[in-house]
Amino acid sequence: MLKQFFSYYKPHKRLFLIDFFSAIFVALLELAFPVAVQSFIDRLLPQENWGLIATVSILLFVVYLLSTFLQYIVSYLGHKLGINIETDMREQLFTHVQRQSFTFFDNTKTGHIMSRITNDLFDIGELAHHGPEDAFISIMTFTGAFSIMFYVNPTLALIALVMVPFLIALVTYCNIAMNKAWHNMYGRIADVNGRVEDAVSGVRVVQSFTNEDFEINRFKTDNNLFRKAKIGAYRVMAATHSSIYMMTRLLTLLVLVVGAWLSYKNQLTAGELVSFVLYTNVLIKPIDKVSALLELYPKGMAGFKRFQELIAQEPEIKDKEDAMSVKKLIGDITFDHVSFSYDQHKSVLNDISLNIRPGETVAFVGPSGAGKTTICSLIPRFYDIDDGSISIDHINIRDMTKKSLRSQIGIVQQDVFLFNGTVSENIAYGRRNATEEEIRVAAHKAHLDEVIQNLPHGYNTQIGERGLKLSGGQKQRLAIARTFLKNPPILILDEATSALDTETERIIQKSLTELAENRTTLVIAHRLATIRDADRIIVVTNDGIAEQGSYDELLAKNGIFAHLHNIQFDPVTNGSLMS
Numbered sequence: 001m002l003k004q005f006f007s008y009y010k011p012h013k014r015l016f017l018i019d020f021f022s023a024i025f026v027a028l029l030e031l032a033f034p035v036a037v038q039s040f041i042d043r044l045l046p047q048e049n050w051g052l053i054a055t056v057s058i059l060l061f062v063v064y065l066l067s068t069f070l071q072y073i074v075s076y077l078g079h080k081l082g083i084n085i086e087t088d089m090r091e092q093l094f095t096h097v098q099r100q101s102f103t104f105f106d107n108t109k110t111g112h113i114m115s116r117i118t119n120d121l122f123d124i125g126e127l128a129h130h131g132p133e134d135a136f137i138s139i140m141t142f143t144g145a146f147s148i149m150f151y152v153n154p155t156l157a158l159i160a161l162v163m164v165p166f167l168i169a170l171v172t173y174c175n176i177a178m179n180k181a182w183h184n185m186y187g188r189i190a191d192v193n194g195r196v197e198d199a200v201s202g203v204r205v206v207q208s209f210t211n212e213d214f215e216i217n218r219f220k221t222d223n224n225l226f227r228k229a230k231i232g233a234y235r236v237m238a239a240t241h242s243s244i245y246m247m248t249r250l251l252t253l254l255v256l257v258v259g260a261w262l263s264y265k266n267q268l269t270a271g272e273l274v275s276f277v278l279y280t281n282v283l284i285k286p287i288d289k290v291s292a293l294l295e296l297y298p299k300g301m302a303g304f305k306r307f308q309e310l311i312a313q314e315p316e317i318k319d320k321e322d323a324m325s326v327k328k329l330i331g332d333i334t335f336d337h338v339s340f341s342y343d344q345h346k347s348v349l350n351d352i353s354l355n356i357r358p359g360e361t362v363a364f365v366g367p368s369g370a371g372k373t374t375i376c377s378l379i380p381r382f383y384d385i386d387d388g389s390i391s392i393d394h395i396n397i398r399d400m401t402k403k404s405l406r407s408q409i410g411i412v413q414q415d416v417f418l419f420n421g422t423v424s425e426n427i428a429y430g431r432r433n434a435t436e437e438e439i440r441v442a443a444h445k446a447h448l449d450e451v452i453q454n455l456p457h458g459y460n461t462q463i464g465e466r467g468l469k470l471s472g473g474q475k476q477r478l479a480i481a482r483t484f485l486k487n488p489p490i491l492i493l494d495e496a497t498s499a500l501d502t503e504t505e506r507i508i509q510k511s512l513t514e515l516a517e518n519r520t521t522l523v524i525a526h527r528l529a530t531i532r533d534a535d536r537i538i539v540v541t542n543d544g545i546a547e548q549g550s551y552d553e554l555l556a557k558n559g560i561f562a563h564l565h566n567i568q569f570d571p572v573t574n575g576s577l578m579s
């Protein structure tokens, strides 16, 4: 895993090397400083050569300036490296997620994907920046400082060394406690986030049930739990910092007392004593850094592992190596003994065979959950079938590239998804290189042009998050305009279940009829009145295709369709839907 982790440094090798060597240089200067002080006190001061003392002081100042500059480089370039790697990974992950099949999204929570793309990658970026650099520099300064101390006075060095395991034990213990406390806090903030997301996106439901107080109370509870968790984490943090501070001061004091004794015994010069005290401070830094790394490493690596697991998840539906890019299909669709289940356990379609001729309009009706939507989802290959084959114009859809297949199919769903942006941008989603004129023509065909003209900024009106500023009927027409622009030979219409006012419904129905002209059209129908003119109606039940024929033929048959018809047009149950 480490090898894969380091492969992300490759594109930023130069940045890494400049940062890394600058950090080494800073560490070397830090190691040299106590030695310089020692020489200053022991050799320079007794000479009382003030000219030389001034020159050395200026030299030290220059060295300080250099060190400050290098520290800036390390901090800036180090963070730049971290965010560059984080950005690369985020882009890779987003691209990967965009290419996943529907099954992936059926089984993965949006919140989890969001958390992978944001939080996890933030931790990984931090580790990428601090990991190798801090580990290397810490080992280098620690061993460097000890070697010099040992060289100067082995006894005092050994006494200082005795304290180090206690310091490491303390730091490690504190880190475990901190990790636990932060983990708890992260869990609580995730709850708060989830609560906000639910309450904000569901605000219409909340307010229509006048459940604002209920939501506020639930939020208060979660917010309070978060407050407690964070206070707990801060308590652990304060205890950690103060106990580490106490231990390090204890180390300094010990060195000072023993050093003073050795100095009294003439085994240590004044300069050496001062440099020893300074070195104890140099020693503390790597211990601090390593302890921070001990916290960062498991977090970053856990994030990287989750990142890799996601990246390793191959899209279920992939193009064959020799898949062909189909150009203009005419829309002759054949299902040949097709069987399908979403999860291998429960079969949804069993041995379905059917042919839809080019230009034909076929409506699917039947009870809820029978598989009407499923049949239509298989044509653009949103899911792969378990058995049989589906072909268009006698070419198996598995032999086509997904991109070329889907470019031939237009889908108008009942739940229209619009993006935050202008009306024009949303229509152009159907064909992103469309000209303004083409967008206007498409809107006109969808009977939407007049509505748009009356919006405050016409085609440049922002429609708000998910098109909230448009009515249900307007959204439907925008989706139709998009599909006009795409101009596909095959059309799938998932008819809206929600009743629109008669006038709007008439306009939408008219647009849809015009859209369906000269295209093979599949309609997932919920209301029989809208499919009166369909060329063929297919009745789907849990046992498969039960009946098919024209509206009148099916009525005359007096079977399931006639039964559904009677329910819908019965004056008592009038208006009730089949699904």
Ligand SMILES: Nc1ncnc2c1ncn2[C@@H]1O[C@H](COP(=O)(O)OP(=O)(O)OP(=O)(O)O)[C@@H](O)[C@H]1O
Pocket: 106, 342, 343, 348, 366, 367, 368, 369, 370, 371, 372, 373, 374, 375, 524, 579
């Ligand atoms: N993404 C999915 N994952 C698992 N099961 C699913 C999924 N989508 C649908 N199903 C199941 O497959 C069956 C057929 O569903 P489908 O949506 O095709 O029915 P439908 O006839 O279109 O129903 P409706 O008229 O209510 O929209 C149902 O039992 C449903 O629960």
